[in-house]
Structures are given as C-alpha cells and as structure tokens.
Amino acid sequence: MRIGVLTGGGDCPGLNAVIRAIVRKGASQHGWEFVGYWDGWRGPLENLTRPLDVADVRGILPRGGTILGSSRTNPLKVDGGAERIKENLAAAGVDALVAIGGEDTLGVAATLHDEHGIHVVAVPKTIDNDLSATDVTFGFDTAVNIAMEAIDRLHTTAESHHRALIVEVMGRHAGWIALHSGLAGGANVILIPEHPFSLEQVCDYVESRFRSQYAPIIVVAEGAVPDGGELALQDATTDAFGHVRLGGVGEWLARQVEQHTGKEARAIVLGHVQRGGTPSAFDRVLATRFGLHAVDAVHEGDWGSMVALHGTEIVRVRIHEATEQLKTVEPSRYAEAEVFFG
Numbered sequence: 646m647r648i649g650v651l652t653g654g655g656d657c658p659g660l661n662a663v664i665r666a667i668v669r670k671g672a673s674q675h676g677w678e679f680v681g682y683w684d685g686w687r688g689p690l691e692n693l694t695r696p697l698d699v700a701d702v703r704g705i706l707p708r709g710g711t712i713l714g715s716s717r718t719n720p721l722k723v724d725g726g727a728e729r730i731k732e733n734l735a736a737a738g739v740d741a742l743v744a745i746g747g748e749d750t751l752g753v754a755a756t757l758h759d760e761h762g763i764h765v766v767a768v769p770k771t772i773d774n775d776l777s778a779t780d781v782t783f784g785f786d787t788a789v790n791i792a793m794e795a796i797d798r799l800h801t802t803a804e805s806h807h808r809a810l811i812v813e814v815m816g817r818h819a820g821w822i823a824l825h826s827g828l829a830g831g832a833n834v835i836l837i838p839e840h841p842f843s844l845e846q847v848c849d850y851v852e853s854r855f856r857s858q859y860a861p862i863i864v865v866a867e868g869a870v871p872d873g874g875e876l877a878l879q880d881a882t883t884d885a886f887g888h889v890r891l892g893g894v895g896e897w898l899a900r901q902v903e904q905h906t907g908k909e910a911r912a913i914v915l916g917h918v919q920r921g922g923t924p925s926a927f928d929r930v931l932a933t934r935f936g937l938h939a940v941d942a943v944h945e946g947d948w949g950s951m952v953a954l955h956g957t958e959i960v961r962v963r964i965h966e967a968t969e970q971l972k973t974v975e976p977s978r979y980a981e982a983e984v985f986f987g
C-alpha cells in the first residue's frame with residue numbers, strides 16, 4: 646500500500662512524533678510506502694509531495710513544527726477541490742491518507758470521506774485542546790507548560806515593580822490553555838472565551854491582590870470578551886475557514902486596569918511561543934501512540950475514523966464526532982479556578 650500523510654492548521658509540538666510513528670510502524674510491520682504531502686490540504690490539492698521513508702523520519706521525534714509544512718488551505722472552498730484531490734491521489738497511486746489536524750483540517754477530512762469516498766484516517770492535534778471525542782490532544786501539554794513557565798517568571802517582576810501583569814495566551818473559542826496555565830502558575834484572575842468577564846470585577850480582584858502585598862497576574866485567553874461589551878480588536882481578514890485573527894485583549898485590558906485602579910499594568914502576549922519548540926514527554930508519547938494506532942486503523946480499512954484518547958486508552962471514533970462541536974471549558978471547571986481569584 647501507498648499512504649499519504651499530511652499536517653494541516655496551526656503547527657503543534659508532537660506533529661513530527663506522529664509522522665515518525667506512522668512511517669516506522671507502517672514500513673516495518675506492513676511494508677507500506679509513504680508519500681509526504683506538503684502544507685496540509687494544499688499538498689493533495691496541488692500535488693505537492695515529498696519523499697517520506699524511514700530515513701526521512703530519523704531524528705525528528707523531539708523537533709517542534711512539522712517536517713511536512715502546514716497551511717490553512719480549505720479545498721472545499723476551491724471549485725472542484727474534492728474531485729481534484731481524489732484524482733491526484735489516484736494518479737499518485739495513493740490508497741489512503743492520514744490527515745493530522747484540528748477542527749478545520751479534520752472537518753475537511755470528514756467531508757472528503759463521507760461525501761467523496763476518500764480513504765482517510767484522522768489524528769487529532771491542537772494546542773487548544775478543543776476537539777471533542779478525545780480527552781486530550783497532543784501539543785496542549787507543551788503549550789500549557791510554556792505558558793506556566795512564563796507566568797512563573799512574570800510573578801517576580803510583577804512583585805518587584807508592584808505592577809499588574811496581564812498574560813495573553815492562545816485560545817480562540819476555548820479557554821483550556823488559560824485555565825490550565827493560570828491554575829498551574831497561580832494566576833489571580835483567569836479570563837476565558839466561554840465566560841464573558843466583568844471589567845469591574847477584574848479591577849476589584851486586582852485591587853484586592855495589591856492590598857495583600859502581592860502583585861496580580863491576570864491570564865487572559867485571546868478570545869475572552871467583556872460582558873455586554875465589544876472589543877474592536879479583530880483583524881478583519883479571515884482565513885479560508887472563516888476565522889478572524891485574534892490578539893489584543895491583553896493590551897486593552899492593561900489600559901483599562903490602569904485607568905480604573907491607578908496601578909501600572911503591562912500586557913505580555915505569548916503568541917506563537919506557545920506552539921514552538923520541543924514537545925513535552927507527555928505530548929511525545931501521546932503523539933507516538935496516536936501514530937501507531939492510526940496505522941492499525943489504516944491496516945483494518947477503518948476509513949473515516951479518528952484515533953482518540955479515552956482515559957489512558959487509545960480508541961477510535963468517527964471523525965465528525967470530533968469536529969461537529971468544540972470542546973469548551975465547562976462552568977464547573979471554571980468555578981474550580983475562581984476559588985483562587987483576587
């Protein structure tokens with residue numbers, strides 16, 4: 646068999662570990678050949694391939710990013726895109742595709758399988774941890790640890806200078822990174838997209854924290870919004886999946902906190918630092934296990950399936966179960982964090 650592999654969407658620590666596991670197991674246990682597709686769905690759409698054999702995946706386990714490149718190309722927005730992919734796969738003798746991606750990349754995978762009969766197996770990834778049907782996605786643990794380390798370092802400056810520091814982390818629709826890094830880093834307030842915040846309440850927390858002689862750290866997800874308010878923050882341009890480019894809530898909040906409390910406030914945007922560099926041990930192991938189990942799904946012809954983590958077991962679900970609805974932070978999880986606010 647000849648198997649195509651692609652990585653789409655935002656890069657994420659652990660992508661190379663999945664690719665390595667797929668190629669190593671597929672080659673050694675099944676004698677398969679692999680084709681690497683460049684840049685997510687752009688690869689099969691435009692027939693952009695690279696060699697992908699065991700020698701190509703040597704040494705990539707600890708490397709961040711993806712040796713296959715990535716993009717947010719949406720072939721379903723291209724006239725005849727799905728048909729073109731089908732023809733290109735057939736012409737290249739590719740029997741099946743392993744698509745490694747988040748909500749958008751896997752949404753395309755589900756449609757290509759369900760409506761066009763393309764043989765696809767999916768592997769979930771995203772630092773945001775917002776895919777349903779899997780307990781965790783790889784990349785999340787690394788991102789949370791990077792954000793936690795930043796928060797740890799910021800505590801000392803906040804306290805030395807008696808400043809409020811606002812740490813903006815990724816999380817467009819789901820506040821998992823903010824919640825976990827804020828809890829792990831001892832933030833005084835955590836603001837997430839699922840729970841519109843009261844500016845007045847945030848300023849009260851800031852003031853109460855200063856009264857205790859400690860300086861406040863606020864962790865805010867990029868998609869968090871004030872209740873009843875609107876932030877004119879978003880870049881109007883959207884990607885092929887209709888997402889605006891977020892960023893700026895931290896700076897806005899810093900100005901508001903200064904105005905309302907009279908205390909100095911500074912914003913730090915962690916941005917893509919959260920997605921970069923070497924994956925944590927947890928992410929390397931999860932990514933590797935996902936890759937190994939994806940090979941089993943291909944071997945059994947379980948098209949339209951996605952590997953997922955349930956507890957400690959790797960199971961299979963249908964791709965659309967993971968993409969139909971985002972996994973957001975439940976109110977009860979946010980309530981746990983609220984105990985430490987102020």
Ligand code: F6P
Pocket residue numbers: 655747771772773815816817867890891920
């Ligand atoms: O989905 C992963 C993610 O890192 C989100 O947290 C963030 O909103 C988005 O990607 C940023 O995308 P880009 O790197 O394309 O600007």
